[in-house]
Amino acid sequence: MTKSLYGLKQASRQWFDKLSTFLISDNYVQSKFDHSLFIKKTSTDFTALLVYVDDIVLTRNSMSEITHIKTLLHHQFQIKDLGELKYFLEFEVARSKKGIHLCQRKYALDILEETGMLGSKPCSTPFLSNTNFLYKTENYLDNPSAYRRLIRKLFYLTNTRSDLCFTVNLLSQFMQEPTKHHYQALQHILRYVKFSPSEGLFFAADSDIQIKGFSDSDWVTCPNTRRSTSGYCTFLGSFLVSWKSKKQSTISRSSTEAKFHALAATVNEI
Structure with a gap:
């Protein structure tokens, strides 16, 4: 009897082991810093392959190797080519002759809609000038789980929004016993996100x-x-x-x- 691999606890590990073994056999080198990243270099060419579960992102300075590895992967695993990268793990990718713009606009708008802040008045700064109120031990939240969940979502948003990094890091230090003052500070961040939801990273071509x-x-x-x-x-x-x-x-x-x-x-x- 042939038993399906899906549903087993070892499924993801066995799949990644099989995929990584296949890539290494084709002269790809697994990164020691990020095990989901595989790199293949020659004197003139460079290829990077990033794996997330069963999704793969490919990039290279020459199309010949991309065509080669896609053909091999299709014959081995019957993959589906989705074309140029536009959306991956809540990241939006926009290309032009000037370079690549990376942002999380949809993810940011989803956070605003979920928290009811989509119609809020935007503000132009992510941080309040006075932070003394954050250290007051009063008005604790009855249900801190919403605060903690929102902090986790904003942490993921900082993957493309360095301007939020300091404020989110500061407010994350109060996750154990957040107060209403901390939640108001979070709402201030959300109003700033509303001000520029498309803010992100730009990688210039030149x-x-x-x-x-x-x-x-x-x-x-x-x-x-x-x-x-x-x-x-x-x-x-x-x-x-x-x-x-x-x-x-x-x-x-x-x-x-x-x-x-x-x-x-x-x-x-x-």
């Missing part, structure tokens, strides 16, 4: 490949822990490729020490 990094930090702005928050961003040429906002693990004795912690994190990322 940019150089010089790596640049920028870092900064505040100093003991958290009254509870007295720890500082680091922030950095790195660019490949003119486009942004990575960014992070995170509370430092130790207490800095001066603003200079806090900035050195942020700089060390930036250098490590580069």
Whole structure:
């Protein structure tokens, strides 16, 4: 009897094992940083293949290898070619001669509709100037699950929205016992998302490949822990490729020490 693989607990693992073995046999190298990424390089060509469950994204500087690997995959697994990448895991991809624009517009609008903020008045900044009210221990939410669910959704939105990174990171530190003040701050973020739902990343076609990094930090702005928050961003040429906002693990004795912690994190990322 032939038993279907679908429905078994080992299904996804067995499928990925079979796919990765097949790709490695065709001289693809599995990334050690991201095991779902496979790369094939020659002296003149470069191919990248990204896998998510049974969806595959292919990119290359030459169409010959893409045609080759698609033919092999079709014969081995009977795949369906969906054409140029336009939508993948809530990411929208728009191409032009100038470059590629990556955003999560539909995902952002879905969040606004789900929270009833689609008709709200937009605002032009993602962060409130005064954050002292975030540390008040009063007016706790009766049901914090909605707050936590919204934080998780906004974290996924920061994959293309670096402008939300600091604020979402700050509000995520209150997920254990959120108050009405924290939820109002979340609503402020949603009003900012309403202001520019199509905001995202642009990868220029004619940019150089010089790596640049920028870092900064505040100093003991958290009254509870007295720890500082680091922030950095790195660019490949003119486009942004990575960014992070995170509370430092130790207490800095001066603003200079806090900035050195942020700089060390930036250098490590580069």
